[in-house]
Amino acid sequence: MNLHEYQGKEILSSFGVRIQRGIVAQNANEAVAAAKQLTAETGTGWHVIKAQVHAGGRGKGGGVKLAKNLKEVEEIAEQIIGMNLITPQTSAEGKKVHQVLVAEDVYYPGDNEPDEFYMSVLLNRTSGRNMIMYSTEGGMDIETVAEETPHLIFAEEVDPSVGLLPFQARRVAFNLGLSGGAFKEMTKFVMALYTAYVKSDASLFEINPVLKTSDDKIMAVDAKVTLDDNALYRHKNYVDMRDIREENPIEVEAKEVGLNYVDLDGNVGCMVNGAGLAMATMDLIKQAGGEPANFLDVGGTADAKRVETAFRIILKDTNVKAILINIFGGIVRCDRVAQGVVDAYKNMGDAINVPIIVRLQGTNADIAKELIDNSGLDVQSAVQFQEAADKVQAVLG
Numbered sequence: 279m280n281l282h283e284y285q286g287k288e289i290l291s292s293f294g295v296r297i298q299r300g301i302v303a304q305n306a307n308e309a310v311a312a313a314k315q316l317t318a319e320t321g322t323g324w325h326v327i328k329a330q331v332h333a334g335g336r337g338k339g340g341g342v343k344l345a346k347n348l349k350e351v352e353e354i355a356e357q358i359i360g361m362n363l364i365t366p367q368t369s370a371e372g373k374k375v376h377q378v379l380v381a382e383d384v385y386y387p388g389d390n391e392p393d394e395f396y397m398s399v400l401l402n403r404t405s406g407r408n409m410i411m412y413s414t415e416g417g418m419d420i421e422t423v424a425e426e427t428p429h430l431i432f433a434e435e436v437d438p439s440v441g442l443l444p445f446q447a448r449r450v451a452f453n454l455g456l457s458g459g460a461f462k463e464m465t466k467f468v469m470a471l472y473t474a475y476v477k478s479d480a481s482l483f484e485i486n487p488v489l490k491t492s493d494d495k496i497m498a499v500d501a502k503v504t505l506d507d508n509a510l511y512r513h514k515n516y517v518d519m520r521d522i523r524e525e526n527p528i529e530v531e532a533k534e535v536g537l538n539y540v541d542l543d544g545n546v547g548c549m550v551n552g553a554g555l556a557m558a559t560m561d562l563i564k565q566a567g568g569e570p571a572n573f574l575d576v577g578g579t580a581d582a583k584r585v586e587t588a589f590r591i592i593l594k595d596t597n598v599k600a601i602l603i604n605i606f607g608g609i610v611r612c613d614r615v616a617q618g619v620v621d622a623y624k625n626m627g628d629a630i631n632v633p634i635i636v637r638l639q640g641t642n643a644d645i646a647k648e649l650i651d652n653s654g655l656d657v658q659s660a661v662q663f664q665e666a667a668d669k670v671q672a673v674l675g
């Protein structure tokens with residue numbers, strides 16, 4: 279589950295990580311009230327107004343702006359809320375902004391060269407260990423840094439049996455070129471950040487930039503946080519942070535009916551039982567000259583009801599030109615699945631307007647094939663993988 283910046287910062291702050299303080303606002307009036315409150319608490323008269331969408335690069339797209347008085351807070355909030363924010367990380371249509379974070383300005387006037395660092399915590403899948411990735415080159419695209427100056431990116435791996443050790447946090451501060459008060463602050467920051475990552479069951483923390491202020495404070499100015507969905511059950515207080523306005527509507531619907539569905543850009547819809555077979559099926563579609571329109575694992579119970587639900591979800595994607603059903607009948611018998619496909623098809627009538635290829639293999643595959651072939655419906659059956667691929671290729675033309 280991805281979070282908004284303001285939510286990510288809330289989590290960080292609850293574990294003692296220093297953050298740029300802010301208050302979220304749904305409209306210009308709330309933004310002005312938030313700015314007043316922040317001024318009362320922090321003394322700053324300047325604020326940054328930051329679009330809250332699930333995408334980075336907001337600064338480049340005009341979604342982060344400095345306001346030097348309340349009038350500007352109002353104007354900028356008015357302008358950003360409701361806008362379609364286009365950034366290097368959104369689609370060409372952009373993302374609609376529903377709310378802004380009004381934050382204290384922490385780049386003090388007269389501070390010409392604020393130190394911006396990059397820091398993330400994530401799992402290194404090769405070593406199977408968490409690591410802290412960091413760089414002196416914060417504030418900008420880390421991808422560009424990785425391409426052009428990879429030696430400026432450091433990594434600190436954590437041994438899970440002992441956790442992050444203080445000497446490692448000190449090494450981070452040292453490699454970032456810090457000394458004195460800022461060094462101590464960074465050590466504390468890194469330790470708290472790592473604790474927050476582990477305790478919140480996150481799968482990604484990306485803080486870009488981590489700022490060193492001119493008075494040697496270290497704080498998170500941005501926060502991209504992804505939480506592990508599978509661990510949400512033990513974080514009831516985070517569940518409400520989900521903002522489905524930011525998610526793909528078809529995926530949201532699929533989740534509600536208990537299907538594992540991931541929307542993709544291609545033209546061949548797939549309905550498969552088991553994640554491994556689903557991956558293999560996507561490869562098969564590519565080999566046949568198509569592109570998978572989705573990943574869909576219908577799970578073990580491929581009965582008529584479930585097949586029908588899956589059909590409806592797949593067909594919401596208007597790019598779909600054909601559907602490939604690839605089921606292995608192990609626990610579920612192929613003839614039952616075939617009957618499910620036939621029943622679902624009949625139930626849906628005109629709603630199915632693309633060719634369907636069904637490959638059933640396993641228990642009772644021959645009976646299943648007969649069932650499909652004799653149904654009189656526009657469904658083609660296949661038994662072998664290659665046969666299915668050829669039929670997909672044929673219908674795509």
Ligand code: GDP
Pocket residue numbers: 298325326328333334335336337338342344381382383384385417418486487499500501
């Ligand atoms: P992103 O563009 O989506 O990554 O959003 P960020 O939260 O990283 O903000 C973008 C940029 O806005 C940062 O890199 C900073 O340079 C700038 N920025 C953020 N907070 C402040 C602030 O308090 N004052 C000023 N002057 N600039 C800020």
Ligand code: MN
Pocket residue numbers: 334335486487500
């Ligand atoms: Mn950022």
